[in-house]
Structures are given as C-alpha cells and as structure tokens.
Amino acid sequence: xxxxxxxxxxxxxxxxxxxxxxxxxxxxxxxxxxxxxxxxxxxxxxxxxxxxxxxxxxxxxxxxxxxxxxxxxxxxxxxxxxxxxxxxxxxxxxxxxxxxxxxxxxxxxxxxxxxxxxxxxxxxxxxxxxxxxxxxxxxxxxxxxxxxxxxxxxxxxxxxxxxxxxxxxxxxxxxxxxxxxxxxxxxxxxxxxxxxxxxxxxxxxxxxxxxxxxxxxxxxxxxxxxxxxxxxxxxxxxxxxxxxxxxxxxxxxxxxxxxxxxxxxxxxxxxxxxxxxxxxxxxxxxxxxxxxxxxxxxxxxxxxxxxxxxxxxxxxxxxxxxxxxxxxxxxxxxxxxxxxxxxxxxxxxxxxxxxxxxxxxxxxxxxxxxxxxxxxxxxxxx
Amino acid sequence: xxxxxxxxxxxxxxxxxxxxxxxxxxxxxxxxxxxxxxxxxxxxxxxxxxxxxxxxxxxxxxxxxxxxxxxxxxxxxxxxxxxxxxxxxxxxxxxxxxxxxxxxxxxxxxxxxxxxxxxxxxxxxxxxxxxxxxxxxxxxxxxxxxxxxxxxxxxxxxxxxxxxxxxxxxxxxxxxxxxxxxxxxxxxxxxxxxxxxxxxxxxxxxxxxxxxxxx
Amino acid sequence: xxxxxxxxxxxxxxxxxxxxxxxxxxxxxxxxxxxxxxxxxxxxxxxxxxxxxxxxxxxxxxxxxxxxxxxxxxxxxxxxxxxxxxxxxxxxxxxxxxxxxxxxxxxxxxxxxxxxxxxxxxxxxxxxxxxxxxxxxxxxxxxxxxxxxxxxxxxxxxxxxxxxxxxxxxxxxxxxxxxxxxxxxxxxxxxxxxxxxxxxxxxxxxxxxxxxxxxxxxxxxxxxxxx
Numbered sequence: 001x002x003x004x005x006x007x008x009x010x011x012x013x014x015x016x017x018x019x020x021x022x023x024x025x026x027x028x029x030x031x032x033x034x035x036x037x038x039x040x041x042x043x044x045x046x047x048x049x050x051x052x053x054x055x056x057x058x059x060x061x062x063x064x065x066x067x068x069x070x071x072x073x074x075x076x077x078x079x080x081x082x083x084x085x086x087x088x089x090x091x092x093x094x095x096x097x098x099x100x101x102x103x104x105x106x107x108x109x110x111x112x113x114x115x116x117x118x119x120x121x122x123x124x125x126x127x128x129x130x131x132x133x134x135x136x137x138x139x140x141x142x143x144x145x146x147x148x149x150x151x152x153x154x155x156x157x158x159x160x161x162x163x164x165x166x167x168x169x170x171x172x173x174x175x176x177x178x179x180x181x182x183x184x185x186x187x188x189x190x191x192x193x194x195x196x197x198x199x200x201x202x203x204x205x206x207x208x209x210x211x212x213x214x215x216x217x218x219x220x221x222x223x224x225x226x227x228x229x230x231x232x233x234x235x236x237x238x239x240x241x242x243x244x245x246x247x248x249x250x251x252x253x254x255x256x257x258x259x260x261x262x263x264x265x266x267x268x269x270x271x272x273x274x275x276x277x278x279x280x281x282x283x284x285x286x287x288x289x290x291x292x293x294x295x296x297x298x299x300x301x302x303x304x305x306x307x308x309x310x311x312x313x314x315x316x317x318x319x320x321x322x323x324x325x326x327x328x329x330x331x332x333x334x335x336x337x338x339x340x341x342x343x344x345x346x347x348x349x350x351x352x353x354x355x356x357x358x359x360x361x362x363x364x365x366x367x368x369x370x371x372x373x374x375x376x377x378x379x380x381x382x
Numbered sequence: 383x384x385x386x387x388x389x390x391x392x393x394x395x396x397x398x399x400x401x402x403x404x405x406x407x408x409x410x411x412x413x414x415x416x417x418x419x420x421x422x423x424x425x426x427x428x429x430x431x432x433x434x435x436x437x438x439x440x441x442x443x444x445x446x447x448x449x450x451x452x453x454x455x456x457x458x459x460x461x462x463x464x465x466x467x468x469x470x471x472x473x474x475x476x477x478x479x480x481x482x483x484x485x486x487x488x489x490x491x492x493x494x495x496x497x498x499x500x501x502x503x504x505x506x507x508x509x510x511x512x513x514x515x516x517x518x519x520x521x522x523x524x525x526x527x528x529x530x531x532x533x534x535x536x537x538x539x540x541x542x543x544x545x546x547x548x549x550x551x552x553x554x555x556x557x558x559x560x561x562x563x564x565x566x567x568x569x570x571x572x573x574x575x576x577x578x579x580x581x582x583x584x585x586x587x588x589x590x591x592x593x594x595x596x597x
Numbered sequence: 598x599x600x601x602x603x604x605x606x607x608x609x610x611x612x613x614x615x616x617x618x619x620x621x622x623x624x625x626x627x628x629x630x631x632x633x634x635x636x637x638x639x640x641x642x643x644x645x646x647x648x649x650x651x652x653x654x655x656x657x658x659x660x661x662x663x664x665x666x667x668x669x670x671x672x673x674x675x676x677x678x679x680x681x682x683x684x685x686x687x688x689x690x691x692x693x694x695x696x697x698x699x700x701x702x703x704x705x706x707x708x709x710x711x712x713x714x715x716x717x718x719x720x721x722x723x724x725x726x727x728x729x730x731x732x733x734x735x736x737x738x739x740x741x742x743x744x745x746x747x748x749x750x751x752x753x754x755x756x757x758x759x760x761x762x763x764x765x766x767x768x769x770x771x772x773x774x775x776x777x778x779x780x781x782x783x784x785x786x787x788x789x790x791x792x793x794x795x796x797x798x799x800x801x802x803x804x805x806x807x808x809x810x811x812x813x814x815x816x817x818x819x820x821x822x823x824x
Contacts, residue, residue: 094555108568133559136738140789163542165555170788192791193774311707311792450616451608458620465624469631476638479646558735 009070009117009283019116022282023076025231029222030083030277036214040205041091041143042150044158051095053082055102056127063106069115077116081105084124084277087213088270088317089131092143092155092169096162097135104130121324122281125317132317141169142185144178144209178209185211186268187313190260199263216272223276232280235289239296240275240303241266247304259308271303274316284324291327291334298330299323391516398521404497405528406577411497414488415529416566422545425533426526427481431474431489433522435466436498440506440518447507459502460493467492497525535569536560651686654716654726655697658688664819666811671818683808687819695820697725698812702804706796709733711742715801717757717809719816723781724755724801732793739793748787748794756781757805764810772798 009019038046060078064071071077085105089098105127110119132139143155157166186197201207205215226232248265266272279285279299286295299319306315404410414432419425439462450458471489474482482489492498501521506514537543540560542550559565652658663674665682674684683700690696698719703712712730717723727749734740742748760767768782772794778785784801786794 097555112571130559133562133564134557135555136558136735137789138555160555163550163555164553446620450620451613453608454613454617457617461617461620461624465627468628472631472635472639475642476635479639479642 009115019077020075022231023080025229026080026226026277027076027083029226030080030087032222033087033214033219033273034083036205036218037087037091040145040150040212040214041155042147043153044150044155045086045091047095047154047158048089048091048093048098049083049086052086052089052098052102053079055099056082056085056106059103059106059111063111063115069111069118071116075116078106081110081123081127084273085127087273088124088128090139090142090211092141092157092166093131094138094160094166095158096160097131097138100134101127101131103127117283119283120327121321122278122284125278125321125324128317129321138166140188141166142188142211143169143173144211145205146209147176147178185313186264187307190264190268191307191313196260196264197268199261199267202264202267212268213270213273216267219272219276232276233292235292236280236285236296237275239293240279240300241271243297243300244271244275244303245300247301251304251308265304265307269307269314270316274303274320275299278316279320279323284327286327286331286334288331288334288336290336291330294330294334295323295327298326391513394513394517395520398517398519398524399527400524402521403524403528404521405525405531406573408497409574410500411495411525412570413491414495415532416563416570418485418488419529419532419536419566419569420540420561421484421537421543422530422533423537424481424484425529427474428485428488429522429526429529431470431485432492432495432497432525433519434470435463435492436501436522436525437515437518438466439463439498440501440514441511443502443506444509444511444514450507455507456499456503459499459507463498463502464493497521531573532566532569535572536565540565647686650714650728650730651688651699651716654699654714654728655688655718656726657690657696658699659691659696661686661688661699666808668811671812671815683804685808685812695719698819700804700808701730702800704796704800704803706732706734707739707792708735711793711796711800713797713800715752715804717805717812719813719819721754722756722758722813724752724757724805727752727797727801734790734793738790741787741790742793742797745787747785751778751784754781755784755801757801757809759809759813763814766802766806766809770798770802770805 034049037049056078057073060071061073063069073079082102085101086098089101093101105123105125108130109121109123109126110116113119128139138157141157155169156172157169160166184192186202189195189197197210201210202212203215203217205212223232223237227234227237245262245266248259248262251259252261275296279296286292299316299322302319302322303315306312306318312318398404402408405415411432414428418428439459442462443459446458446462467490470492474485474489501518505517509517534544537545538549539557541556542548542554548554557565560569648661651661663684663686664671665674665684667682685701686699688696688699698717699714700717701712701714703710705711709732711732711734713732714728714730715724716726718725729743732740732742734742755770756768757770758767759765766782768780770782770784772784772786772791774791775786775788784794784798786798
C-alpha cells in the first residue's frame with residue numbers, strides 16, 4: 001500500500017481528468033488564437049503575449065513561494081491567465097503596462113483569495129480592469145491590423161520606457177499614411193461616430209485594416225474543440241451569446257436605427273472571446289446546469305446594457321466580472337433536487353400504487369386496490 | 383521617579399505611533415484615510431487638521447474631566463470636538479483655499495472621526511491634561527504617518543510627483559487608478575498586508591526564541 | 598449588593614444643564630473668536646481665487662466688477678440677489694476700457710457637472726478663452742480640456758454672434774467630432790474625450806443662449822468702468 005492522498009482544488013470531480021490536463025488543453029486550444037493575433041499585429045503582439053504571460057508566471061511563482069497557497073507553474077493556470085489577458089489588451093499596449101497588468105491579475109485576482117481554485121473573479125479580467133482604470137488612454141489606443149511592416153518593426157507605443165508615457169500612435173499612423181479613424185475599435189466607432197462595421201468583416205477579421213482582435217470564427221472553432229472534448233461546458237457560451245444576441249435583436253427591433261444589428265453586437269469587441277474562454281473559467285462560474293444558463297444570460301444582457309447605455313464602448317469585461325460576483329448566489333438558488341426528493345413526492349401524492357404484497361392478506365390477494373382519490377373527485381356513494 | 387514618569391510619558395507618546403497606530407493597527411478613521419490621500423500634501427494637511435483637533439479637544443476634555451457628569455459626557459465631548467473642527471475649518475480657509483477645496487467636506491467630517499471621540503472617551507477623560515495631550519499627539523502623529531504612507535504612494539504613482547515636485551520628468555505616465563477611490567483601497571490593502579506580514583514574522587521569531595529556551 | 602451602580606450618585610438635572618451651558622459658552626466663544634480672526638483672510642482668498650480664474654480667461658483684464666443679468670436687464674451685483682439672475686464679471690484693462698466679460702457656465706460631463714468660466718469679447722462678438730472652475734472628469738482623458746492645446750485653440754475666437762432679432766445665437770455652439778470642424782461656431786472635440794468636449798460645448802451654448810440676448814443690447818452700460 002503506497003497510495004498517497006492528494007488534496008486538490010475544485011472541481012472535485014472523480015474522473016480520469018486532472019486540473020493540469022484541462023488547463024493544458026485550454027492552452028493548446030488558445031495557441032491558434034494567439035498565432036492569429038500575431039499574424040494580425042506582428043512583432044508587437046508577440047512581444048505583448050510573451051511579456052504578459054511571463055509576468056503572470058513570475059507573479060504566480062512569487063506568491064506560491066510565500067507559502068500561503070498551493071499551485072505550481074506546471075498547472076498552466078497562470079499561463080492561461082497570461083494568454084487571455086494579452087489577447088484582451090490592444091496589441092500596441094506598452095509592454096511595461098502589460099507586465100503591470102499580469103502582476104495585478106495574479107496578485108489582485110488570484111493570490112489574495114488564496115490561489116488556484118479560490119479566486120472569486122476571473123484573474124485575467126481583474127488584471128484588465130486594473131489597467132483599464134490605471135491607463136484608460138493607453139488601453140483605448142488600438143492600431144489597425146495587417147500593417148505592412150508589422151513583422152519587422154514594433155508599434156512604437158509598445159516600447160515605452162517603464163513608467164513613461166507611450167509614444168503617440170496617431171502621429172505614427174499619420175506618418176504611415178493610414179486613416180486615423182481605422183485605428184478606433186469597431187465598437188468605439190459605432191459609439192462615437194455611429195459607424196457600423198459589416199458583420200462578415202468582423203467574423204473573419206481578415207479583411208482590411210481594422211482594429212479588431214483575433215477572428216471570432218477561429219475562437220468559436222477552438223472553443224468547440226474544448227466543448228467536444230468536455231473540457232468546457234457548452235451551456236455558458238451558448239447562454240451568453242444567446243442572451244446577448246436576443247436582447248440586441250429585441251432592442252434593434254424596437255428602436256431600429258439608433259442601435260446596430262445583433263450580428264454586429266455578437267462579433268464585435270471581445271464578446272466571443274469572453275463568452276468562450278473567460279465566462280467559462282471553472283472556479284468562477286456556477287457548476288449547476290440551470291445556474292450556467294442563468295449566469296450566461298446575466299452576462300449577455302449586462303454586456304448589451306453596458307455597451308448601449310453607458311459611457312464605455314465595451315462592456316464584456318465588467319459583465320463577466322458582475323457574473324462572477326453573482327455566481328455564489330446563482331449556485332445557491334439553482335441547486336438541483338437531490339435524488340429521491342422532489343418529483344417522486346408528487347408521483348406518490350397523485351399516482352395510484354398497488355399495496356405491498358406483504359401487507360395484503362391472503363383473502364384479499366386478488367382484490368384490486370381502489371384508486372386513491374383526494375378532494376377533487378370524491379367517489380359518490382351509490 | 384522623574385525618570386520613570388518620563389519613560390511613561392514616552393510610552394504614551396509612542397503608543398499611537400506604533401503599537402496602536404490608528405490607521406494600520408486599529409484601522410480607524412478610514413473615511414478620510416481613503417478619501418483625501420490622493421496627494422501627499424492633502425494627506426499632510428488632513429493629518430495636521432486632525433492632529434490639531436485631537437490634541438486640543440483631548441486637552442479640554444481632560445481639563446473638564448472632573449466637572450462633567452458622566453450622563454452628559456458624550457454630548458460635551460462632541461460639542462468640544464465640533465468647536466475645534468469649526469476652528470480648523472476657518473483657519474484652513476484663511477490659509478489656503480486650494481487645500482480647502484481639495485479636502486472638501488472631509489474637514490467638517492473630522493467631527494465624526496472615531497479616533498477623536500475614542501481618545502476622548504478612552505484616555506483623555508481618565509488622565510491629567512499633560513498625559514492626555516501627549517497621548518493625543520502620539521496618536522495624531524501615527525495618523526499623519528498613516529495618511530502620508532498612503533498619500534505618497536498614491537501621489538508618486540498617480541501623478542509622478544511628491545509634494546508637487548515632479549520625480550520622473552514630464553513624460554511620466556500617471557496611473558489614473560491611484561487617484562481614484564479604488565486606488566485608496568488597493569494601497570491601504572498593500573500597507574496592511576505589509577504590516578501584518580511584519581507582525582507575523584516577528585511573532586514567529588519570538589515563538590522560535592521561546593521554543594529554544596524551553597528546549 | 599445588587600443595587601444598580603448608577604442610582605446612588607444620580608446627578609441633579611440642574612447640574613447637567615449647568616455643565617452643558619458652561620461647555621457651550623466656552624465653545625461658542627472659541628468659535629466666534631476663530632471666525633472673527635480668519636474672516637478677512639478667507640474672504641481675500643476667495644476673491645483672489647476668482648480673480649485669478651477670470652484674469653486667466655481674459656488676459657488683458659486688470660480689474661473686474663460683478664454684474665447680474667435678470668429678465669429686466671443688467672445691473673451691478675450687490676444688494677439683494679434677484680432670483681434667477683445670472684452673474685457675470687465685466688473686466689477692464691489698464692486704461693479702464695472694457696476688456697471682456699467673464700461668465701460662468703456648466704453642463705453634465707462624463708462624471709459630474711463640468712463648471713467653467715468663459716470670456717466673451719464684445720468687439721468680435723466671440724469667445725476668447727475658457728477656464729475650468731470645477732470638474733471630476735477622468736484624469737488622463739476628460740481633463741484634457743484643460744491641457745489639450747488644439748482643443749483650447751477652439752476658443753481663441755469662437756463665434757457667438759446673435760441673430761438679427763437679438764433673441765438667440767445666430768448659430769448654435771456645438772462640439773463636433775475630432776477633425777471635422779469647418780465653421781467658426783463649432784468646437785473640434787478631443788479624440789477619445791467626446792463626452793467631455795460635448796459638455797463644454799453645451800455649457801457654453803446654454804449659457805450664451807440665455808445671457809447674451811440680455812447682455813448685448815445693454816453693452817454700453819458696461820463700457821464705462823464703475824468708479
């Protein structure tokens with residue numbers, strides 16, 4: 001007998017899958033998305049992914065070493081946080097700010113709650129929320145994709161000195177003869193200029209110089225791989241996208257011209273990435289099936305509300321954080337009925353049943369049991 | 383005897399600065415601590431205003447401690463504290479309108495700062511004026527240190543300056559979050575973390591020493 | 598042994614009242630003393646702060662006088678305040694000639710009301726400068742309205758001519774999106790700070806629409822410096 005008892009973090013599912021295996025598969029499925037991001041934005045995107053992920057790993061290592069929490073770098077959870085965080089940041093985000101974001105995401109999003117499995121909020125989004133509040137100008141500065149020299153030179157703002165302000169991206173684009181309008185993200189262009197980017201351009205993200213993230217189509221494919229191999233629950237992304245699409249459709253139908261069509265809503269910004277990879281984070285989303293639907297629906301509706309009715313162009317991040325905060329409540333009110341309770345009580349009350357043979361005397365063995373009736377149809381005495 | 387009393391006085395003084403620091407140990411007076419510490423200058427002005435109120439009201443409360451019946455003691459303390467807060471309010475307006483605008487309603491809110499009423503009730507009403515004022519001075523210094531600890535970090539990161547003097551040159555990228563309310567919570571949390579880590583390390587060392595003696 | 602501890606030494610009511618009376622008197626004296634001692638300095642500070650903002654908006658100004666505009670016309674401020682009156686400041690240069698008029702305006706910005714002071718030049722019938730009195734806009738984005746040189750250049754000569762009947766502005770002052778300013782009465786918004794830029798435009802428009810029709814017909818009253 002040499003069995004060792006291992007104490008693990010949630011999910012406590014008995015099965016052949018370990019946390020490492022799930023996390024590693026999520027990382028594999030993210031690699032094509034990262035590759036596409038690098039293909040779009042070149043050197044700056046690659047450097048951003050490397051620096052952000054490295055800073056997450058560094059922070060994770062530092063906090064695990066303090067002895068206050070479990071976890072190790074080989075469980076890949078910090079790697080996922082880093083990759084996702086990098087994908088949500090603009091490609092020309094200054095690298096030092098990316099490092100700040102990575103450290104903030106692990107420190108504020110994960111370590112202070114007690115490490116892997118204990119975090120209340122998605123760490124990557126906590127990191128992004130921190131830099132959104134800290135550097136609102138830099139995080140709103142996008143550059144168009146597929147610039148000619150993207151594999152040979154950095155976007156100048158990437159290489160800002162630590163603590164120093166980044167170079168002016170608008171001037172750089174102007175020098176390269178690009179329309180500065182193209183450097184606004186499609187959501188910002190809709191919000192501030194009323195311009196709706198065609199949905200098909202957004203789906204592939206392959207055409208023209210647009211300030212968009214990796215192609216939603218590719219993300220959905222990568223997510224489908226995870227869902228098919230059961231590394232991720234399909235209900236949450238379906239609920240998020242369904243409720244966002246539905247509420248956008250209703251608003252579009254009711255108010256028409258003032259709001260963009262639901263396809264624009266679905267494929268712009270980070271909604272697909274958020275729905276597939278961030279809302280589905282196991283530690284911060286409900287485990288009950290009904291809870292998953294409620295949680296996804298909440299995120300979808302919040303996204304639409306924030307995008308349409310607030311001063312911010314993008315709302316996925318805050319919507320998911322709000323969903324994370326509501327998760328314990330959702331789980332409490334959507335507890336499934338324990339086996340043996342619930343439905344069977346109703347059956348017993350309404351249904352007819354034969355008496356147990358042991359209770360029936362020999363004389364009555366052939367007798368039929370009268371149907372049990374309650375007040376509704378009292379048998380009338382003849 | 384005089385050596386002993388001097389030592390006691392010093393102890394009273396140091397209590398507020400370290401062992402009972404109002405910000406980092408007692409976690410009192412959080413409202414001004416979080417709200418006005420966007421710059422070191424604001425933190426210092428707020429700390430000094432509170433210090434003035436604390437020392438003066440503790441002195442007066444202590445002087446009156448034998449004539450105030452205990453049924454009306456809280457009412458008396460509040461009147462005394464409110465008086466000195468009003469005085470401070472006028473003085474700051476006269477000295478600098480910029481500071482007055484920056485601190486806003488938080489000057490008037492010193493009245494309800496629980497450090498002050500707490501000191502009046504727990505210490506000044508039971509001790510002679512000199513002791514009470516020395517203790518109040520220590521407490522206020524502890525409060526000033528606490529506010530400055532937050533204010534300097536938030537100003538250095540949030541504006542790249544310290545007391546208005548630029549540290550990193552004109553090209554500094556300010557961390558906007560630090561001058562917003564969340565920055566106050568984050569920095570306060572960071573300091574509390576540091577102090578509790580220090581405390582835990584000290585306790586562990588003491589425990590190790592005792593263990594060593596025992597063995 | 599089980600007697601309540603308080604009952605033997607209950608203080609008589611007269612003593613309580615006396616104590617509170619003494620404390621209140623002492624405290625009242627302290628407050629009045631402090632008020633008298635600091636009143637002049639505080640008032641001087643306030644005036645200085647206002648003058649500094651007004652003189653920043655109208656650089657040529659050397660002295661200023663406070664006026665108010667009511668439904669009946671304009672008159673020097675002072676005495677009782679009329680309900681619904683708008684305050685403004687007439688400023689004069691070193692020779693005593695009218696240098697410009699400073700008006701306070703406000704509109705809802707991104708976070709809270711943006712309150713600003715703008716300078717109106719009667720000769721070119723345009724706005725010649727703005728200064729922010731109070732705002733809580735996002736640092737680094739909205740607060741560019743104070744620092745952004747290109748944005749402030751909008752207010753070197755912003756057209757606020759009145760229409761022929763002198764009842765409203767001939768052209769509505771409006772913030773337009775960055776880079777699309779073509780007319781003299783448009784404000785080129787800051788890219789990324791559209792909401793705040795619009796608030797500035799709206800503040801100026803609202804205030805000018807209501808004040809200038811009352812002010813312009815009586816401009817002569819303001820020309821002479823009040824001694």
